[in-house]
Amino acid sequence: MNAxxxxxxxxxxxxxxxxxxxxxxxxxxxxxxxGIIPQPADTLVVxxxxxxxxxGRYVDLAEVTPSARALELAAATHKDSRLIxxxxxESTEVLRxxxxxxxxxxxxxxxxxxxxxxxSNVAPDGGDRVLLLPQDPDASCAALKAAFDRIFGVExxxxxxxxxxxxxxxxxxxxxxxxxxxxxxxxxxxxxxxFGRPMRVTxxxxxxxxxxxxxxxxxxxxxxxxVVHVRxxxxxxxxxxxxxLIRPKHMDLFR
Numbered sequence: 001m002n003a004x005x006x007x008x009x010x011x012x013x014x015x016x017x018x019x020x021x022x023x024x025x026x027x028x029x030x031x032x033x034x035g036i037i038p039q040p041a042d043t044l045v046v047x048x049x050x051x052x053x054x055x056g057r058y059v060d061l062a063e064v065t066p067s068a069r070a071l072e073l074a075a076a077t078h079k080d081s082r083l084i085x086x087x088x089x090e091s092t093e094v095l096r097x098x099x100x101x102x103x104x105x106x107x108x109x110x111x112x113x114x115x116x117x118x119x120s121n122v123a124p125d126g127g128d129r130v131l132l133l134p135q136d137p138d139a140s141c142a143a144l145k146a147a148f149d150r151i152f153g154v155e156x157x158x159x160x161x162x163x164x165x166x167x168x169x170x171x172x173x174x175x176x177x178x179x180x181x182x183x184x185x186x187x188x189x190x191x192x193x194x195f196g197r198p199m200r201v202t203x204x205x206x207x208x209x210x211x212x213x214x215x216x217x218x219x220x221x222x223x224x225x226x227v228v229h230v231r232x233x234x235x236x237x238x239x240x241x242x243x244x245l246i247r248p249k250h251m252d253l254f255r
Contacts, residue, residue, distance in 0.1 A: 006232035009034060010217040010225040016123070017049075019056030024147035027227050036229055038152040041182075043233065044144070045214035047226035048133060048162040048177055049121055051140050057132040058122075059086050077102050083117065086130060090115035095255060106133070109246040110177070111255070112164055134160065137178025138241040145180040157181030159242075161211035161218075167254050174215030176207035176242045183237035184208075185244040206235070207242055 011030040017023070027046070031038065066074065066081035070088055074081035076097050084102070088094075091104035095111065106115045116133040123129075134140045141158040148156050160178035165171070176184060184207035188199050214228035249255060 004232075006213075006230065008213060008217055009036065009229045009231075011227045011229060012225065014050070014224070014226055017053040019054065019058070021054045023050065023054045024144055024151065027144075028148065028151050030227065031229060034229070038148070038154055038156055039231065040154045041157065041234055042154070043157040043159060043182065043210060043230040044148065045159045045161055045174075045210055045218075045228045045230060046144065047218055048116070048137070048160055049118075049131060050226045051134050051137070051160055052131050055134055055140070057134060058129045059117075059132065061086070061128040061130060073097060073102065083114075083130060086132070087115045087117050090117060090132060105249075108133070108137070108177075109243070110164075111252070116162065133162070133177065138180065138243055139178075141178040141180035141241070155181065157239075159184075159207050159210050159214075161214060163215065174208075174211035174213075174218075176205075176211040176245060179207040179240075179242040181239055182206060182210075182233075183235055184240050184242045186235070186237055205245055206233075208245060 011027070011034055013030050013033055014026060027044065061080065061082040064082040064085050066085040070081045070085040074084045078099055079102065087102060087104060090107055092107055093105040094102065095105060096103040102114055103111065104115050105111055117130050119130050122131045137160045141160055145156060145158045148158065158180050159176050161174040162177050163172040164175045166173065186204040186206050188202040188204060190198050192198060210230060214230065217228050218225055
């Protein structure tokens with residue numbers, strides 16, 4: 001990686017997204033309105049929620065029948081048993097449970113609260129809807145990148161970010177659920193430090209660092225800025241998607 005100055009620009013004018021909306025065209029119009037002319041290696045960080053909304057990843061809790069396991073966990077966590085049922089359907093394993101908290105292994109490998117099932121910034125639309133993560137965030141990024149490349153005539157990168165809590169730390173930070181066109185994980189093992197010693201274990205989560213910085217501009221509440229344009233990063237490593245960031249279970253010392 002090589003960057004002396006990196007510029008983050010939150011794009012305004014992104015409307016409320018509905019299922020089936022053409023995210024690429026909407027974002028491209030916002031870039032044009034901001035007076036930005038895309039350049040090679042520019043990155044677009046896109047909030048998970050608008051990708052999920054465009055993909056129609058809604059579930060109406062009124063249509064959910066909780067299982068016995070969901071009822072058991074609902075009593076332990078004080079959560080809606082229908083919500084718990086949706087979380088279980090998106091998960092492969094329940095790791096921790098506590099009042100108001102359910103930590104699971106998502107079907108895509110993420111270790112996270114509630115499998116990413118969320119109601120914040122989700123219009124009820126006459127029901128009691130929740131929103132799931134994209135079906136395949138890396139594939140969503142790849143599709144957006146291909147469309148942006150065609151429109152802009154240059155190679156850009158795309159990251160889908162979401163807010164995660166962290167072991168032993170308070171607060172949430174942005175992390176990359178999906179990535180395309182950049183090395184999501186940059187391996188520095190063997191590279192020399194300032195004194196010529198080879199690094200032995202260092203890998204840099206480039207996509208997560210991009211996602212976290214963009215989250216500062218996106219906000220967590222009613223800011224309405226779900227897309228951030230990033231300029232100034234350069235890399236010479238091969239692209240790798242966000243799946244590279246998921247630590248295998250046998251190497252996860254917290255599980």
